[in-house]
Amino acid sequence: MMPTPGNTPADAGMDPITNPQVPIETTVPQVVPPVARGRRLRVPQFFSLLIHNPKSLFGLCMLGAIVVLVLLAPILAPIDPNYMNFAATGLPPGPHHLFGTTQQGTDVFSQVVWGGRTSLLIGASAAALATLIAASVGMIAAYLGGITDEVLNLVSNIFIVLPALPVLIVIFAYLPFRGGIVMVFLIALFSWSGEARVLRSFALTLRSRDFVLAARTSGESMWRIVFGEIMPNMTSRIASGFLGAFVGAILFEAGLEFLGFGGGNGVSWGVTLFWAQNNAALETGQWWHFLFPGLALALTATSLIFINYGIDEISNPRLQRVKMPKQRKNKSSADSSQVTTTAAVTGGRA
């Protein structure tokens, strides 16, 4: 629905083949230099890097809190989210119903907590599937080159320009069966393409490295080279792509459910929002019906985007914050400040 840091316009432009004017070096800093097998960036190390970046730490804490709340749903929200209590309809937030109740008397807090399970599960599964497709397509295209590359590139470019949400709406309109699994597959099908292009350009820079050449000469299979040699060197970019896809998938799911194309019988943030819209919660002043599920959605997306922003900063040192000398305040001494400006600017090149 909107470009996320993992999927920003800039990333899409960094495609050394179709856009040779983007110097290939700009994509390189994120690539961990190939080192001996035992010294590769392992997962705990990556995690500790994340914790040391304030932005990703903030995002991780937020996401962690949301996941814990959702996992504790049976304890926190004992009321069945679908139970209609006709004695308590349309109540504002209060001690008995933390987030109020809907027009049908269902508890909004229960719906938000239980709905989070569906939303997160569908979002994570769709994102994982989309990332798998993106990584496979991107790396195989880059590694094999030639006609395979052309075809895969064409397919991903077509998926990039197709407006995903309208197409999904139309597919769901025709589909006689709906449900979580269908949703996961369809969302994944329409969210891998942008990432595949980015990952392809990454894999391209790795393809001609010595260690890949060595693996090829020693007769390793394509799959082993692609997934065993190339992939471990771009994990941080794949992780960031996954988070971007996660945000996208959660928003897709919510959007589709909100429009009434998800099936509507489960509990998820999108379904709650759909009912809020259907019950005219807005026109009757029942703000709690759409505010809380919407906030849950927004906070989850925010947490993921912050983690992603942190990854971006970690893997691209140029984006890390530099304290700039305060020289532009006094325009009168522009001549003397010019030196410091350029020094600060070029200082970022290391």
Added chain:
Amino acid sequence: MPFLYRRIAFYVIALWTSLTLNFLLPRLMPGKPIDAFYARYRLEIQNNPHFLDSLRIELGLPKTPLWQQYIQYIVNMLHGNFGISYSFYPTPVIDVIRTTLPWTLFLAGTATILTFLIGTFLGIVVAWRRGGKLDSLLPPVTMFASSFPAFFLALLLLYVLAYIGGWFPLEHSYSGGTDIGLNWPFLTDVADHAILPVAVIVLTGVGGWLLGMRNVMINTLAEDFITMAHAKGLSDFRVMMMYAARNAILPSLTGFAIALAYTVGGLVLIETVFSYPGVGFTLVQAAQGSDYPLVQALLMLITVCVLLANLFVDLIYARLDPRARTQ
């Protein structure tokens, strides 16, 4: 200009793919569209056995082999012959489109251009003053705004500004009583109705452009020619706009395709929230009402618009970057 020929060839392929997808989807699905229509008009069909036959012809679903239907379908689509809407029966689909398309073009065009301009400009400023107050404030704030689901932000704004505040209209693209035409009251009324939807798209979209521009700009600022420009003693503004931003904007332009797809997707939701009578809102209505001819036509229309916009950006791109032309 091989670059442009290649791009145009690509868009033709993309258009053909979406046309084919559009053709195959309803025919591959178990519940055939004609069945839905049959179910709805069962009484009429029982009373008049020829009703269905005439409908088959009228709705473009004759009993012929698939490949013949396909050719017929492509010919129909290229001629703008989209058949008859089920839900607005007997209005032709083309007439429904004629009333909805201008609204969406107006909304999407205004919003996309505004978002691009604001986001890119803020990105330039923020990258230029990296580490400054604006730089520590704007990226996180716009990021937070862009992580807001667009339709949720739309609901919020609608509730706070239109429902409680009463400063903006609650729905539709113009008020009932105004004369439609090029007169001042109508234009201000339309603008009044467009402010909230456009604001939602701009608020949620600006972050992406800002970050994209900022990140490329930071890389560009480290180039030698920037140092050179400073050394020549050019003014800061000139270096920022004419040296750094001019070069940093190219990757942003190539990202236009993705951004536009997002805008169109978001627009479907936003139009629904505001009951804005555009293509997105109509698409949702048509899909919910199983109005397949309308659904097909609208999807094709949306795709064509997105492809045309992309082609337009490519033209600009080729104009701006000589390397793309000689490639």
